Amino acid sequence: MVELRTKSTEAICRFLLEDVICRYGCVGKITANRGELDTKEAREFFQRYGVKLALTIVYNLEGNAKSERGRPPIVKALVKAYNGRAKEWPRLLPFALWVDRTTHSLVTRYMPAELMQGQKPIMPVEKQVPTWNVLPWKDNLTREELLQLCIRQLEQRFEMCRLL
Structure with a gap:
């Protein structure tokens, strides 16, 4: 944040x-x-x-209601998870938002984080139980070579979007 x-x-x-x-x-x-x-x-x-x-x-009124539709479930979840102990909420809000962003939407059938990033986010459990998302696909490249390729990809992407 x-x-x-x-x-x-x-x-x-x-x-x-x-x-x-x-x-x-x-x-x-x-x-x-x-x-x-x-x-x-x-x-x-x-x-x-x-x-x-x-x-x-x-x-x-209608537009504001749509944009604030996601707030009540987050607030209710915090209240139930911590028995109304409001002092804990500021510390736990980022985690509640993270859970919300990584939960599939019934409407879109995607996680908000997945829509924002264009790929599924890596979850902490994937560090302990490796999935396809965290396997070392680029083992044959040095870090510098991998970064160089990624920088070139970003440069091309930004040029496509007229960002440079």
């Missing part, structure tokens, strides 16, 4: 570049409220990186 020190347009755009685009690749569309991203600088940033920016209307 990344903490932004300020809510400035510059800080948000830097976060999106460094912690979203550089981690997960191309982003086709970002929906945001009319706050810090409703600026000329933000529009230029999104245009430069080929991302469509969709700004919400000021208040939309």
Whole structure:
């Protein structure tokens, strides 16, 4: 989890570049409220990186209900898991969110993390009981060679998305 020190347009755009685009690749569309991203600088940033920016209307009861639909199950799970001990929640919220992101959706039939990353996330149990996800497929390459190949792949991917 990344903490932004300020809510400035510059800080948000830097976060999106460094912690979203550089981690997960191309982003086709970002929906945001009319706050810090409703600026000329933000529009230029999104245009430069080929991302469509969709700004919400000021208040939309139906739209807000859809975006907040996932919160009640997480809150209820925290309450039940810790018998209402609210002091534990801040420490456990990242784990609850992780479980939510790695649980298959009945609607999409995919994990949210899988949709975001384009592959199934590696679970801690896979370190103890190896699966296809964690087998050393690239044993014949040095780390430098593997990194070099990955950098080239990213470069091609970013060029395809007009990010460089």
